[in-house]
Amino acid sequence: MWIGSEPLDLRCTLMDSAQSFLWRQSGEWFGGVVDGAPVWLRRAADGIEAEGGTGIPALRRYLDLDRDYAALAEEFADVPPARRAMALYPGLRVLNQPPWEALACFILSANNNVGRIRGLCEALSGRYGERFETPRGTLHAFPAPERLAEAGEDALRAMKLGYRARYLASAARRVAEGFPLDALRDMPYEAAHAAMLTLPGVGDKVADCALLFGCGHASAFPVDVWVARVLAGWFGCSGMSRPAMARFARERLGPHAGILQQFLFHAARTGDMGPGELPAHGGAKGR
């Protein structure tokens, strides 16, 4: 099934850019669960090809194929480091993930590294998520909040979530018992952010990740250690607190600041934009 010919780098977007931790690669194919159905994606000569899934519209939406990234780059015409970062990854897109998936995975991301976050997500999906046998291999959905709530803190701690076990179990229970996660999509950013902060294990940064990656809030601008280095080195924000940096970025970069954030994050983490005076301490971390 052919789903589009827009620029899309599957490996960069699904595997390397650390916005989702739930995809796996098998040769030229990338497997995951979208809209409740297993799907494999690959780049064909004339576009992106899919096997499985629930149809073209859902996949196009998940992959953000209907957003014009070239037009978006124009919004940053007067911000040189932004233009450079976007030019670096022509096929990088910001996924539209389900809210719970994004929220839960980024609760696990706190003070953690990408490789281990992926391992935890994979373990949770394998143990508590729905399982799909496909011709190309087994895929697991990320578990629903009800499943993790019923699993409980102790079981999650036994899976090496560390102190995040209580956060995830509590957040799962809150969501399972009616926290209006889906409604955050239609709230103004400030209100949605404030609502996110009431969940356990969710501070400013995780809230912004969940809003950006899971709730369609393109202005949400998560500031982690890497992005803080970028803002300090390339935007003169050294000395600002992280919430102050996030506020600065939203005001300076506009309604799609968060989309750009993903490019800045990836550039910083891979070192692709050169030493650019990032308060260095080490080089790039592989995938």
Added chain:
DNA sequence: ATCCAGGACGCTG
């Protein structure tokens, strides 16, 4: 052994 990772939280000034 010490530092680090897509931080959050509680406590103290």
Added chain:
DNA sequence: CAGCGTCATGGA
């Protein structure tokens, strides 16, 4: 408001 110690885990 800001600063600071603590919280698990595993890799470098």
